[in-house]
Amino acid sequence: MAEAARVGQKSKNSFARARLVFPDGTSRVTVDRDPVPFYVERGMGSYLFDVDGRRFLDLGGNFTTLIHGHAFAPVVEALTRQLQRGSCFANPTESEIELAALLCGRIPRVDRVRFVNSGTEAVLFAIKAARAFTGRSKIAKLEGAYHGACDWAEVSLAATPENWGDPTAPLSTPYYRGMPTSVLNEVVVLRFNDVEGVHRLLSLDAHRLAAVLLDPMPSRGGLIAPKPEFIAAVQEIAGKNGILVIADEVLNLRQGFRGASARYGLVPDLLTMGKIIGGGLPIGAVGGREDVMKVFDASAGPPLLPQGGTFSANPLSMTAGLAAMRHLDHAAFAHLETLGNILRDGIGRAISTRHVPLCVTGAASLFRIHPMTHIPSDYREAYPAPGAAALMKQLSRFFAENGIILPHAAAASISTPMTRSDAEFIIDVFAGFLDSHQEMLDAIEASR
Ligand SMILES: Cc1ncc(COP(=O)(O)O)c(C=O)c1O
Structure with missing residues (x-):
């Protein structure tokens, strides 16, 4: 999809101004940009809204911070x-x-x-x-x-x-x-x-x-x-x-x-x-x-x-x-645990039924998708080959295009306002990615 559809005009304008005052246009190396980041207008519950009026289900949560979502x-x-x-x-x-x-x-x-x-x-x-x-x-x-x-x-x-x-x-x-x-x-x-x-x-x-x-x-x-x-x-x-x-x-x-x-x-x-x-x-x-x-x-x-x-x-x-x-009581943690299990299981099932070279790790309210068949046991095993790293970037991009923020090369996190239907939506979008990127996935499989 063209970049214009990924980042709106207002974000582009803001980034142009930001490039005049920050060395690379941002104030954190960790900001996801593709190559322009989108600028946030506000956050509410599980959602982020950008300055161009688009809404995203937020699996970033400011780097896993916002366990109750935005503006709790x-x-x-x-x-x-x-x-x-x-x-x-x-x-x-x-x-x-x-x-x-x-x-x-x-x-x-x-x-x-x-x-x-x-x-x-x-x-x-x-x-x-x-x-x-x-x-x-x-x-x-x-x-x-x-x-x-x-x-x-x-x-x-x-x-x-x-x-x-x-x-x-x-x-x-x-x-x-x-x-x-x-x-x-x-x-x-x-x-x-x-x-x-x-x-x-x-x-x-x-x-x-x-x-x-x-x-x-x-x-x-x-x-x-x-x-x-x-x-x-x-x-x-x-x-x-x-x-x-x-x-x-x-x-x-x-x-x-x-x-x-x-x-x-x-x-x-x-x-x-x-x-x-x-x-x-x-x-x-x-x-x-x-x-x-x-x-x-x-x-x-x-x-x-x-x-x-x-x-x-x-x-x-x-x-x-x-x-x-x-507000993070036992019930809140039980909710996050259940939702996390539904997500990891659903993602795992989408992978195994299609026999694609991906796997999912994580626990409780956290998950991460890896471009490899077997669950890695350490950083070296988890280190992606160049083609596989590009696939993961495509995955985050596809999620953004479908209204979900999925952090790239880091932990994704869920928050207490999220529901079972949010989890099902995430799994559906993931399955849609697998079905539309078969060629890239085949290439990863062939290069192993
Ligand atoms: C495990 C761990 N330790 C330390 C830090 C640093 O925290 P901060 O970004 O608040 O300085 C982070 C941030 O992501 C982290 O994940």
Whole structure:
């Protein structure tokens, strides 16, 4: 379909203006553009409306943040009330205690919390906290796993077959030109679900490692389920060697009432949160074991780890987060789980009845479609061949043309206002894509 049908004239006009003030016309590398992004006029419930008057069912949810959809009434009401009382203060407000109490009450191992303004900051402070607690500097992380924009967490985020090295000894690869070698040297790279690698690589550096940073189901790494023996190996080697386990749940906290670690049997020492806990406003949080979180304690003099932040724990993020999280009760999670299962099953059936080289991964309210027959077990297996990557781009484009936002090369997410008929619509559009792209799918199959 011609580009004119994908992006309306008003969006094109806006993008032309934006190109005069932003290096590439946008303010985030993660903005989907094809090659022009569409500009949003407003969001309501499960839907986004663009400036050209088109409506989309939103499976992006601002990168999985909007678990209740757009303009969720309890959040709007709470924010309106708070805005009339001021937006930020240098003193604490009671709203921060309430949100912290909710998180400590719900999420296992979160005895204490500190709020920051983004998931990136949460990961940054979790790494620093692990360093301050252990007195060690190195961290281990998973190849291909995204944890925001903090240097150490970006190592090997975009590793490629050309630079990722031997499967038994993944190399630390830079994410941007000029990334300090000292940063690369501080990071041990592991492969997801590689039990033997965890034993060998963590043991090699055991007394220099402050933490293993681990997203239980890395979205950019493939949104692949962790093997129980992998989780057990991380836990065992870390525990034996005084290495802290940091569970990054900035994205995957949405997997259940008690989060993702609880779902997969991971018992972290520190846990990072963000996205859903802010109800649509910027937020991040580090939580964890009481003794580890003591590194932030400034009550008896300078703490082991000073942490501040002009907007940390601002009452707008706190009240929006509290309203959103209070409505995320067991019934809300059960609804998301049921709908997620219907979607993944329906997509899986559309694939298997047509014998096409695709598969679907994910859990709870998340899913991701891969251009390969077998469910990958890690980032390397999930890495698409060039032809397959083009197919996935076509898939997102086809969805957009049919009124659905499907994030490209990232997790798609559903929200509480979505219904069974939304799920059926998504499955129908997916089946329509398969039926209209047989040639491309055959080419992928032939190239395997
Ligand atoms: C697992 C994970 N950690 C950290 C981050 C960074 O969060 P933020 O974009 O709020 O900085 C993200 C963002 O997508 C994430 O998915």
